[in-house]
Each structure stands twice: as structure tokens, then as C-alpha cells.
Amino acid sequence: MLCFNNQFRRRIMAPESPSSWDGGDASQWLGFKNVNGLKVDGFGFGLIDGQGKGWWDQSCRYHPRLKQCTTLAPTALKFVSCNESSVSNMKFTNSAQTHILVRGCNSFSIDNVMIESPGNSPNTDGIHIQSSQHVLITNSRIATGDDCVSIGDHTSNIEIENVECGPGHGISIGSLGRGGNYVQVQNILVTDAFFNGTTNGARIKTWQVGRGYVRDVTFQNLLFNHVQNPIIIDQNYCNVRNACKEQETGVQISNVNYKEVLGTSTTDIAININCSRSVPCFGISMESIQLLSAEVGKQVTANCSNAYGEEVDVVPGPCLLD
Template structure:
């Protein structure tokens, strides 16, 4: 009897293993990719994703092998998928088509995008190269008189409605515009990524978060021609830590409310990070025509090295500074704390809190801040307009009124 029970137990285990086969791999080489970097491998990626997404397994892996280069045209990887977890493992190099003409009659704003995929994990030891110079050379920002100049260019990686996903251990360079966009997503984590583009490359934000919640960005090195990280409208519970930012425009909340939109950005924590040679450090920027709130923000344990504007709130943000007329509207900025901030400023005004006369900033606190000039013996100043708050142990000060 005992032998029979033992046999039934073993048969049960075998049955369970058969019903739970584990992980299936989908290697792009098996779908016809050449990996030589000169012929279009897009269809191989599409086919590998298609089969991985519909696989009858708990987990599926799309494999981009090391030692090869894959040329891709604009692609959208759609979900939802059948596996509970999708791994997209990039060990090789992925490059964009060198010609903007590849995007003819397509969405100019994207190159590689994932949409509506739950528990997607994109990672690997590889490289993603957006070949952005071909777009920067025709940017209307730098070449306004050029025939056919463009104000819109592709984002290298988009995650659209991708909940509980991750992006990690990958290098991303030379995006035509923003490098990584996280939009309409929840519970998404970014860790240990390197993002680089030249300091003069236009609009090349490192990571932009829009309309997303419970997002973590950690342990990453980002240097671009725009914000290292920017936080857009309708985003909350954002935790950013251990970032090396520079060059670039710093870590920014905003710009917000450009078209008179309602804004709600709250519970933002930016900490344990450094800024080197950036135009800004800890920044909040809103348009006067916007409405709504930015609230419950903490900038903590930050180090600045030769930064133009280490601490800045610009509630009167304008494309061309000084040309926008004063408005009676504005985005309310409240409950913002700056704690333990140190380093050097390359301009005379190290703390610049420029708030609206009609919608002033309130609940702003400055605590334990030590900023000095990069010029030996040069004193710095702080500028606070229409701001209510407190400060303790701040140099330069005094700035806030109780």
C-alpha cells in the first residue's frame, strides 16, 4: 500500500511538471535575423515577439544574442501576452536606421515601443544606439532656417501601459529625442542603466515619466542634452535615488501645465544623487497658464559640482525667458523640502525660488544646505519671490519668509 502511494505521488509530480513547462526561449536568429548591422532585422524581432507573447508557458524570453548588431526600423511590441512574465534580453547591439526617411508615414515620436505588456523585463549587457545625429542635424531648435527641419524625433524606448515592469543593466545612447519614456504605467522600476548623448543634443531627456505611478529609478548614470530625468503631469509616488547626472539640465519636475492643463504631481522623492556640470540641479518648472498642484516633494542628500542653478523653482516658465506676460493663474507648488544639499554653483544665485504673485509657493523648507561658488572667495546669493516657508542652516541665506 505504501509503495502504491509513493508511486502515485511521483506520478503527480510528473503531471505537474508537464503542466508547468517553465520558460520558452525565442532567439531572433531562429527567426531569420542576420546580426550584421547592415540589413533590416525588424521582421525577425516581430516574429520572435509574436511567438513569445502567445506562448502557453508561465514565462517567455526573447533573446537578442551578444556579439552581433541588429538594425531595426520603428517597431511596436503589443500585449497583452499569455505568459505571466516576458523577458526581453538584449545582449547584443541594436541600432536604428540612419535615415529619418525610414519614418516616412510612420509615428515620428517612436522607435522601439512596448504597449500593454504586464510584468515585462527588458535587460541585458547590450547596447541600444538611436543614431540620433541624423535627427539633431535637422532639428528646428538648432537649424530653424533649414528646409524640412523637424521639431519631433523618435524616442528610443517607450513603455506604454506596462505595469509591474523593469528596465535594467542596459546601455542606451544617442537617442534622436527622449531616450526612455514611461507613460500610463504603474509599478515600473529602472535600475543600473547608462544613458548618454552629447551635451548639445536637442531635447534628449534621459528618462521622462508621464501619467505614471509608483515608479523607481535607481543606481544609474545619465548624461544628455536635456533633463537627466523629467517628471510630467499626473505622476505620483516617484522614488529616484543614486543617480549620477551630467551633463544635462538636472532632475526636473516639469515643465507642467503648458496648455492650461490641470496638473497633479505628488509624493516625489529625489535623493542620494549627484550633479556634475549641469545647468540645473533640483528643479520644478511650471507654466503660468497651468492649474492644479505639485505637492509633497523631497529633494534630499544631493551633491552639486559646478551646477548653474543648484536649487530652482520656476513658476513662470517660458520658452523665451522674459517674454511671457504675467498671468493670474498658475500651478500651486506646496510642501517641498530640500534637505542636506551640498556643493558648488557656477552662477551667483545658487538658490532661486521664483513663484507666482497670484499662486505663491507655500510650505517650502530649506534645511542643512551648504553651497559655495566655484570661484574662490566669491559670495553667493539666494533669491525667493512669493514663497512662504522656513529655513535652518542654509548658506546662502536668508531667503524664505515665515
Template structure:
């Protein structure tokens, strides 16, 4: 029998060639604890839906102890229909490594018979880590074109899918990913505790309806930092039953600014406290630091700080609207309202795109109190024009404020609850 001997250089080249081939096809060695969606039937987006493959990889990883990783490999784009990655999982930490791209179905009809508010959902997964420099593309144009915000015909859409939602995922983090063109809200954070968002990017055209960057609801102990957000609605919005949120180093624009609210729409008892926004930049946004509450609400929004913020051609750099109602610009004064108190604005500067740079519209029945302003310097974006401050039923103190002063100094005695 004759044996042929392969010289070491040739052998090495063949092994390297095999590895390169596996990398190109997306197949990888079955490393323990790594679940590559390609190994479970995922395919290129133009060849069909990969939802089942993603769920197979998820279910196997969720059932494993240790630190399992679901891998969405780079240089691949996957079409994924609405899917729910459900916990609890066995492992203390589960990693969802997004290196490639996930795209949504382009046609809204795909959601027929499904929950039209959701696309990618993570529910009840504690210790979740979503990481990687990949992309989540909501391909929302089909939804935007039929939105009731832009259309009045019967059958227009008022509720469209959020690109990625987290429900009840405590002690978890999302970092480094890019979310673009969601049908509505890009990221929803609900019923969370000890949750962090860092170094993400969110993008959608300025005219897209209700495409908030991040919306927070019924959560506590959250941090959002080092991120770039531009969309057709709020860059970040804080909803009811939320406390202890730190938002810092955000580049916001286009969009409607960073908003606390709207709160109290359903006549509920509002409970929002400990919201801190700092070291952020607003570029040509509709609003900067905003608090918005409905007159029919009750309860409180308190212990709020806006610090070290820069505005560039922002329409309403500092705004409180405590008289929000269904009839825009024609809200009759009501005796109810959400009490806004202990709000600090410190070291805010830049330019306003309107003549009123500070606009505090508070309720006569439930006025704003303990408003503190210091080191605020705002100018008109139009050279030579002045800006003014407008305050109604707002009580507090101000020091070194341009424009100013407009706060009332002695707050009336009222519970406001």
C-alpha cells in the same frame, strides 16, 4: 562491416568544437521558452533589417505560458526599424534579454509615413523584464542635424524618435542596459504602475537637442535607481498626472538636471505629488533640483523632497520657475498658475557655477508655500566669490542654509487651484 572507435578525448573535443561553432554563429540549442532572434531570421546589421525576426520571436514568446525569454545574443549587432512589441501576453512574466546591440536606422527618411516620435515600443505588457548588459543605439545624428532647435529653415524637425518607450506596462522592470545617442528622449515611461528602472546607463553629447534621459508621464509607484545619465536635456523629467516616484543614486551630467516639469503647458489641471529625489550627484549640469511650471496651468505640484544631493559646478543648484511661458525672459505676470506646496530641500551641498545658488521664482497670484530648507551648504565654484539666494513669493522655513535666508515666513491664504 568495419566500425571505427572514437576515443573519449577525441569525442569530447568534437562535441566542444561543435558547441563553439554554434556559439560563434549565434545559433543555440532550442531551449524551451528561449526565443533567439537569430533563429527567426535576424542577421548582422550590415546585412539588413531584422525587425521582422524580432517580431516573430516576440509574438511566439508572447503567446507562451511559463516565463518565455526573447534573446538578443551577445557579440551581435542588429539593425531594427521602428517596431511595436505589443501585449497583453499570456505569461505572467516575459523577459527581453538584451545581451547584444540594437541600432536604429541612421536616416530619418526611414520614418516617412511612420510615427516619428517612436522607435522601440513596448505596449500593454504586464510583468515585462528588460534585462542584460547590451546596448540600444539610437544613432541620432541625422535627427540632431535637422533639429529646429539648431536650425530655422523650413522643414526642420521638432519631433524625433524616442529610443525606447513603455506604455501601460505595469509590474515591470528595466535593468542593466545601456542606451546611447537617441534622436530625442532616450526612455519614455507613460501610463505605468509599479515600474522599476535600475542600474542603467544613458549617454548622449551635451549639445544634443531634447535628448532627455528618462521622461515620466501619467504614472504612479515608480522607482529609478543606481543609474548614470548624461545627455543634452534633463537627466530625468517628471511630467503631469504622476505620483509616488522615488529617484535615488543617480549620477547626472551633462544635462539639465532632474526636473519636475514643465507642467501645465496646455492650460490643463496639473496633478503631481509624492516625488522624491535623493542620494544623487550632479556634475556641471544646467540645473540641479528643478521645478518648472507654465503660468497658464492650474492644479498642483506637491509633497516633493530633494534630499542628500551633491552639486559640482551646477549653474542653478536649486531652482523653481513658476512663471514659464513661450516668450523666454519676458513672461508677463498672469493670475493663473500651478500651486507648488510642501517642498523639502534637505542636506544639499556643493558648488554653484553662478552667483545665485538658490533661485525660487514663484507666482504673485499663486505663490509657493510650505517650502522647507535645512542643512544646505552651497559655495561659488570660483574661489573667493560669494553666492546668494533669490526668492520671490516663496513662503516657508529654513534652518542652517548657506546662502540664506530668503523665504517669506507667513503664507497668504489662497487655494491656488
């Protein structure tokens, strides 16, 4: 067990300057690999500070014309092939890029963590899960410049419960299949989550060139406050937004359930299910949903393309195909 229970050793700070990584691996800072039964516990005091501003100021995402801008920056804390392991009672702030990465892990839990970085900080996902199974995230608050939680390829049996998200890009499955690879994502549960001022809420995003499947996903008991895209599936993602040439490939999205969803949207389309004509979505279920405009007196709509399923007590709606 790694503990932060001494008041003089409760903070770990990254070097302030990106030049400290010259000659080294710019993606690495703190990490564990092939350690089973690992427990990282901050006892409410442990803080990991990535001091990421220097990296953000040279990020290619926001400074594409900057000579020697960087696309890669250190993840604050990585867990690679660590089974039966956990992180709890910790605070993370200002990571240069992703705050917590869980990759190739089985039976991993994250509980009572607070993650904070500015809403305009690039690529600062709160928690990214990749190629992992049986991951539990509970009782946490995440405020970042990217996804609060992102779920990558080859993941299954992921549960996210009692999480507050905002600012950030929401809780996202994806993006998936970017390189045309075969996607396998299933058995995902997001429940009792609050989204405050996020750009997305419950999102599934797949690239047109991808293959494989996303299935058996449940979003339930969600509350949205001033969210741009509360419910969104984009199965037609490509490099040029809104100008994607239609492809015959696609990641099959099926058996996605939305239940007990309330809140406000800052855009006109509160429910946006954009599926492929070649590989349509099916088994979409919506029940007990009420989404209103954040602007008093304004109406919101639902937009569904090539999506089949059923709706009960859904506002706005209906829009799914039978």
C-alpha cells in the same frame, strides 16, 4: 522577459538616416504597449543605439531656419501602459530624442542603466515619466543634452535614488501646465544624487497658464559640482523668458523639502525660488544646505519671490518668507 545575453545579439541600432521614417510615425522606434510583467534585462551588455545625429542636424530647436526642420524624432524605447515591469542593466546611447519614455504605467522600475548622448544634442531627455505611478529609478548614470530625468503631468509616487547626472539639464519636475491643463504631481523623492556640470540641479518648472498642484516633494542628500542653477523653482514659465506678463493662474507648489545639499554653483544665484504672486509657493523647507561659488573667493546669493517656508542652517540665505 527580453534579454540581451548573447554576445552576437547584444546591440540594437536604429537606422542612420531620418529618411527611413518617411511615411511613418517619426516618434516611434522601439516600444511596448499594454504588456504587464515585462522585464527588459541587458545583463550588462545590452546596448540600444539611436544613431540620432541625423535627426539632431535637422532639429528645429537648433536649426530653425532649415527648410523642413523637424520637431519630432524617435524615442529610443517607449513603455506605454506596462504595469509591474522593469528595465535593468542596459546602456542607451545617442537617441534621436528621449531615450526612455514611461507613460501610463503603474509599478515600473529602472535600475543600473547608463544613458549617454552629447551635451548639445537637442531634446534628448534620459528618462521621461508621464501619467505614471510608483516608478523607481536607481543606480544609474545619465549624460544627455536635456533633462537627465523629467517628470510630467499626472505622476505620483516617484523615487529616484543613487543617480549621477551630467551633462544635462538636471532632474526636473516639469515643465507642467503648458496648455493650461490641470496638473497633478505628488509624492516625489530624489535622494543620493550627484550633479556634475549640469545647467540645473533640482528643478520644478511650471507654466503660468497651468492649474492644479505639485506637492509633497523631497530632494535630499544632493551633491552639486559646477552646476548653473543648483536649486530652482520657476512657477512663472512662459514662451518669452524674463518677459512674462503676470497671470492670475498658476500651478500650486507646496510642501517641497530640501535637506542635506552641498556643492558649487557657477552662477551668482545658487538658490532661486521664483513663485507666482497670485498662487504663491508655501510649505518650502530647507535644512542643512551649503552652496558655494565654483569660483574661489566669489559669493553666491539666494533669491526667493512669493515663497513661504522655513530655513535651518542654509547658506546662502535666508530668503523665504515666514
